[in-house]
Amino acid sequence: MAEVEEQGHRTSDESTDDSEEDESEEEPKLKYERLANGVSEILQKDAASCMTVHDKFLALGTHFGKVFLLDVQGNVTQKFDISTVKINQISLDDSGEHVGICSEDGKVQVFGLYTREGFHDNFDCPIKVVALHPQFGRSSSKQFVTGRNKLQLYERNWLNRWKTITLHEGEGIITNVKWRGSLVAWANSLSVKIYDINAKQRITNVLRDNTSLRPDMYPCSLCWKDNTTLIIGWGTSVKICIVKERDPTEMRDLPSRYVEIVSAFDTEFFISGLAPLGDQIVILYYVKEASEHQDEKELRSRPRLDIVQPLPESYEEISSDALTVRNFQENECLDYRLEHSEGESLFYIISPKDIVVAKERDQDDHIDWLLDKKKYEEALMAAEISHKNIKRHEVQRIGISYINHLVEKGEYEAAARKCQKVLGKNMELWENEVYRFKTIGQLKAISQYLPRGDLRLRPAIYEMILHEFLKSDFEGFATLIREWPGDLYNNMTIVQAVSDRLKKDQNNRTLLTTLAELYTYDQRYDKALEIYLRLRHKDVYQLIHKHNLFSSIEDKIVLLMEFDKEKAVDMLLDNEDKISIDKVVEELAQHPAMQHVYLHKLFKRDPHKGHKYHEMLISLYAEYDRPNLLPFLRDSTHCPLEKALEICQQRNFVEETVFLLSRMGNSRRALQMIMEELYDVDKAIEFAKEQDDAELWEDLISYSIDKPPFITGLLNNIGTHVDPILLIHRIKEGMEIPNLRDSLVKILHDYNLQILLREGCKKILVADSLSLLKKMHRTQTRGVRVDEENICESCHEAILPLDTAKSYNIVVFHCRHMFHKECLSSSSTIPPVQFCNICSAKRRGPGSGIVEIKK
Numbered sequence: 001m002a003e004v005e006e007q008g009h010r011t012s013d014e015s016t017d018d019s020e021e022d023e024s025e026e027e028p029k030l031k032y033e034r035l036a037n038g039v040s041e042i043l044q045k046d047a048a049s050c051m052t053v054h055d056k057f058l059a060l061g062t063h064f065g066k067v068f069l070l071d072v073q074g075n076v077t078q079k080f081d082i083s084t085v086k087i088n089q090i091s092l093d094d095s096g097e098h099v100g101i102c103s104e105d106g107k108v109q110v111f112g113l114y115t116r117e118g119f120h121d122n123f124d125c126p127i128k129v130v131a132l133h134p135q136f137g138r139s140s141s142k143q144f145v146t147g148r149n150k151l152q153l154y155e156r157n158w159l160n161r162w163k164t165i166t167l168h169e170g171e172g173i174i175t176n177v178k179w180r181g182s183l184v185a186w187a188n189s190l191s192v193k194i195y196d197i198n199a200k201q202r203i204t205n206v207l208r209d210n211t212s213l214r215p216d217m218y219p220c221s222l223c224w225k226d227n228t229t230l231i232i233g234w235g236t237s238v239k240i241c242i243v244k245e246r247d248p249t250e251m252r253d254l255p256s257r258y259v260e261i262v263s264a265f266d267t268e269f270f271i272s273g274l275a276p277l278g279d280q281i282v283i284l285y286y287v288k289e290a291s292e293h294q295d296e297k298e299l300r301s302r303p304r305l306d307i308v309q310p311l312p313e314s315y316e317e318i319s320s321d322a323l324t325v326r327n328f329q330e331n332e333c334l335d336y337r338l339e340h341s342e343g344e345s346l347f348y349i350i351s352p353k354d355i356v357v358a359k360e361r362d363q364d365d366h367i368d369w370l371l372d373k374k375k376y377e378e379a380l381m382a383a384e385i386s387h388k389n390i391k392r393h394e395v396q397r398i399g400i401s402y403i404n405h406l407v408e409k410g411e412y413e414a415a416a417r418k419c420q421k422v423l424g425k426n427m428e429l430w431e432n433e434v435y436r437f438k439t440i441g442q443l444k445a446i447s448q449y450l451p452r453g454d455l456r457l458r459p460a461i462y463e464m465i466l467h468e469f470l471k472s473d474f475e476g477f478a479t480l481i482r483e484w485p486g487d488l489y490n491n492m493t494i495v496q497a498v499s500d501r502l503k504k505d506q507n508n509r510t511l512l513t514t515l516a517e518l519y520t521y522d523q524r525y526d527k528a529l530e531i532y533l534r535l536r537h538k539d540v541y542q543l544i545h546k547h548n549l550f551s552s553i554e555d556k557i558v559l560l561m562e563f564d565k566e567k568a569v570d571m572l573l574d575n576e577d578k579i580s581i582d583k584v585v586e587e588l589a590q591h592p593a594m595q596h597v598y599l600h601k602l603f604k605r606d607p608h609k610g611h612k613y614h615e616m617l618i619s620l621y622a623e624y625d626r627p628n629l630l631p632f633l634r635d636s637t638h639c640p641l642e643k644a645l646e647i648c649q650q651r652n653f654v655e656e657t658v659f660l661l662s663r664m665g666n667s668r669r670a671l672q673m674i675m676e677e678l679y680d681v682d683k684a685i686e687f688a689k690e691q692d693d694a695e696l697w698e699d700l701i702s703y704s705i706d707k708p709p710f711i712t713g714l715l716n717n718i719g720t721h722v723d724p725i726l727l728i729h730r731i732k733e734g735m736e737i738p739n740l741r742d743s744l745v746k747i748l749h750d751y752n753l754q755i756l757l758r759e760g761c762k763k764i765l766v767a768d769s770l771s772l773l774k775k776m777h778r779t780q781t782r783g784v785r786v787d788e789e790n791i792c793e794s795c796h797e798a799i800l801p802l803d804t805a806k807s808y809n810i811v812v813f814h815c816r817h818m819f820h821k822e823c824l825s826s827s828s829t830i831p832p833v834q835f836c837n838i839c840s841a842k843r844r845g846p847g848s849g850i851v852e853i854k855k
Helices: 016-022 037-044 365-372 377-385 394-406 411-420 429-441 443-447 459-472 474-483 491-502 509-521 525-535 541-548 557-563 566-575 583-585 592-605 613-622 626-635 640-652 654-663 667-678 681-691 694-704 708-720 723-728 740-780 836-839
Strands: 006-010 032-033 048-053 058-060 066-070 078-080 087-090 098-103 108-111 120-124 129-132 143-147 150-156 162-171 175-180 183-187 191-196 200-209 221-224 229-234 236-244 259-267 270-277 280-286 306-309 315-323 337-341 346-351 355-359 809-813 818-820 850-854
Touching: 006 221, 032 315, 037 058, 037 066, 037 355, 037 459, 048 087, 048 346, 048 355, 058 087, 066 087, 078 411, 098 143, 108 129, 108 411, 129 175, 143 175, 162 191, 175 221, 183 221, 183 229, 191 229, 200 259, 221 270, 221 509, 236 270, 236 280, 236 566, 280 337, 315 365, 346 592, 355 723, 365 377, 365 394, 377 394, 394 411, 394 429, 411 443, 429 443, 443 459, 443 474, 459 474, 474 509, 491 509, 491 557, 509 525, 525 541, 525 557, 541 566, 557 583, 566 592, 583 592, 592 613, 592 626, 613 626, 613 640, 626 654, 640 654, 654 667, 654 681, 667 681, 681 694
Parallel strands: 087 129, 270 337
Antiparallel strands: 006 315, 032 355, 048 058, 058 066, 066 078, 087 098, 098 108, 108 120, 129 143, 143 150, 150 162, 175 183, 183 191, 191 200, 221 229, 229 236, 236 259, 270 280, 280 306, 306 315, 337 346, 346 355, 809 818, 809 850
């Protein structure tokens, strides 16, 4: 089939710009092809007058009286010379084995395509219509209708003769007839009628709307959508009729069926044919346009094929296509016909010199349209979704077209991003695209999308891109080195390239860092470590840990400490099994400040590790960290006190000296330093409280007795440890003591508070004692239940005898332990107070007291 030109419908006065039209144009619903091959040869010499469609083949009638059977490609399979004049109508049964033909010279032939047996007759007037029973092949359904001024039904009887029945006459020429199931619909000059063959009765009469149109020039179009739905197109009017069963209670003399018109609307143009498409209708229009000059005839435009959605009183246009058929300028409305194949959504537009096939667009057509409109993204998405159903397209080819389009537009980043999705695992396509991006100078755009997983390109491809970045973009080069696996390229080649570049810029941190990463991948950790330390790079510690490079850093401890003391010390302490404490202290011998940081953290982690360096630590703390010297002296058990005292006295560290003197037992000297050098009465009092030594208090009072401020301090704080009267009696008469009254008031207040506390405690003690005494009395006077389940705690037998008539003697203590009297250790006499053996052994009190039960 050859393609036929189609145009989206626009009115003649539109002047839309081409670019705007492309943007606003909607995708067609149908695609068109010209039926060629044998049809082209036929129509060159003859003209089509009618055609009918079967799922298996086509039957074409011509103006020269020929009938051709065609395959769906338009090739002639059979030819019948029926007449020398126009073939008016051809009808096929459902099986496609029988055909009915009528012509303008009055010939009617009904025969089997394989037998040629059937009905052959000549009438004295042109026969316009013929229709076979859909089941004509069955012996019980040998029926067909034909006619011109009247519609006649032909039936073959049991004698194999044809019987004629006139179904209708008297309303002009019959222009169309369609048979579906048991229903025959025909159109004459006035109306459309439906006849029920089985019931042998006419069931409806649908009148023509526009009576001003000549019925021979604007014939009625009929089409059965299904066994009960008839679509009528006449002039500019469309009606959809449904045949329904009548309620038996309403029949009376009425037909058993009736027709309901469910939709009726008028169109803009004249109807030449119609066909169903699901719930929609395909309509072939004959279009005439008024001429600008009054003396000229109306212009005949291209016919239109529209898809409409019928509504009860109107319709919605879904699509509209103007078709360029051959000689459309010479055609009238009656020259066009529309036939359709029910098995497929195929629609045949028949005109005298052309036959066009319209079919629903499939996914391939949809993709073609998207590509034509340069909607590559949508085309690619449609192909991916329907990749199993498309036949003419490949997802990858569409994707490559999209990439080419993006490159042409200069959208290199988007094109590179699509490569990742489109090219997949095709190495050849990937390498072609890389070289193309190199040619246009856009290697950087595609670099981040190159495959680096299961699919790997040749190392030369990755090296080419790395060299490109190394020329102009050090940061981008470093990013690729970090992101790309090291086995994508020849590591030594890139190392050499970076080294050569560093000769021109020796201190470039980005290149040095990248070179260290390359050395790391190449397992040349010593070189990488050297660069990291030189740069003081934060990853140096991670490198050491990850690759266990502790043996390589024994001589680089100072460098690590200079870079970050805290991290270095933490790493050394965490791995002291790999780098010993002695080795670290030795390496830091020339850097005492670093030594101090290391030993201080070591002491904080474990005060006993590195104890041999505690003497050294005294000097280090004194020099670099005095605030932590006193805590160290307090916590260390390995610190030589004499050495520490010597250093503290040399540096005049009073607080530390006081602590050391106190720790060495020289409390009086320590107190003396507090009072004489610190002159701090509060600290002196606190020190005396800590030592809790009466002699120290005496020394403190003696030292303070001639110092009024010290006396004030003592008066305010001594009351809880020493009787204030002793201090007051020793104060000299007439000595002026600051805040003496307040101090005395405080002493009296404290004393009063002590008295109140003692009285309160006494009351609580008495109340508690009384409460407990009452509780004990209630407990000891409460009855104790004794039954067969209780046992003797000594012999572990039942406490009560089996024969309760016998006498028995039981001892029950208040702790609920029970004994046979004879089982107690002193069974001869009962002492005034006896205790439970079990509770006495456990030193419990509640077992005291006894209850004796006798019988």
